[in-house]
Amino acid sequence: MSDALEILLTNDDGIHSTGIRALYDALSERGNVTVVAPATDQSACGRSMSHEVDVETHELGYALHGTPSDCVVAGLAELGPDPDIVVAGCNKGANLGEYVLGRSGTISAAVEAAFFDVPAIATSMYVPAPGDGASLEAVDLEPADYAEATRITSFLVEHALETDVFEHAAYLNVNVPVADSEGEPAPVEITRPSQRYEMDAERDGERVHLHDRVWESMDPEEIPDPEGTDRRAVAEGRISVSPLTAPHSTNHHETLEDLADRYAESVGVPEHVQ
Template sequence: MSDPLEILLTNDDGIHSTGIRALHDALAEHANVTVVAPATDQSACGRSMSHEVDVEERELGYAVYGTPADCVVAGLAELGPDPDIVVAGCNKGANLGEYVLGRSGTISAAVEAAFFDVPAIATSMYVPVSDTPLSEIDLSHEEYAEATRVTSYLVDNALEAGVFDHAGYLNINVPVADGDPAPIEITRPSKRYEMDAERNGTRIHMRDRIWEQMDPETLPDADGTDRRAVVEGRISVSPLTAPHSTNHHDALSALAEAYLETGNVTDRQSVDI
């Protein structure tokens, strides 16, 4: 019998969240799980990094007074054994679309692991939009059943199947569990972006209007996107890479070649390319 997998588990909702406990309990049934998670809620902190953090041992694992990226670096370099895979989540609330890839602390933990060349999975659960703020919605351990089921399945099978030969990490978004398992759809992040801002005196309120358009009947996102899959009740799995790829562009190359040919490069001059 092969040795059990070594898993580093983190999140951005904090070490005391229901989502990380649900994932821990499911993964610990067949793997060695080391928890290194933020001591407090660090949602939407992106890949923010600290120079120095305090750490405490808690019942579930290590609580780091820092960000999810801090937790991954501390866990991989110091606190835990060398893991076979890093798992981030389960986040309360979906992480959908290209624009959240640099904003979400959950996804950023997976990206940080990918830079260490360690495969990673970020798991989030879509909570249907309502008049109640997400922060005030309490989810039970049982409501994370779909998230724990699919994450466990991919942890058990994706490494041997060679999934991470082609992806740095997987961004998983899961509908709330309602009994029968949901099907998996391999998706791409939606490109839609609809942020705006409104000033009220000395304050400016930022508003993400994308979440106002999550009605399955009128959803504008195309087939194959993460948002459409989740809203229609399927599990979205987006295979992604880190670092993000770059595109060679002839027009930019021409500008670079002409840079020193413009005379005084400190002057603003037009270049005929």
């Protein structure tokens, strides 16, 4: 492309996160980057929307006191130039499997862009949890740790728009391992979201603790996810790229049509209005 790319960059970890700065620096070498990102951490907020949010100028662009979806709407409709592509990330923590698609703020930003018919990439980095039971927030990451994420995202931003990738996919869900300390690039695998779901709950008096057990089995020697899934690829040290669509839809279902007809008969819907 002869003209510089226009890139809208957002995330759900907040505008002050290391991950968004790493992507900003890398993508600025490929085009004009406008950042519209949450002013505070909005992880796992899904596609929550606000009717009105405060906005502040920031050295990277704009900080919105709202969600990632708010940021995409505001960025596309008002604050930024018409972008060629929206990038969300880099998220500290992987977004793997079907069940996170509606839960992740990073993914939701890409989905929001898809409804504007703007191609999007959501990039997340798998960070193994500390062995002492500490939370992911306790893991301290440097910009260099995001080298794998910035490398693959920059490549896709620069080259995917020249192909027909986004004629078949609304957005790409990219998950990467932490960068190799020796700088060895990881291979890429085109994947599908894993279908594993292992949420459970335990009551303790007046509180209920929710547990996501799926992260307890990420050992590449024992991981139960099948070949070709995003979770297995990342656990085994590969970059996962899943082409996804929005909105989610299903094929025409004859059995459901039959149920609709039976309902009409059971409640006496007149034939002329069926």
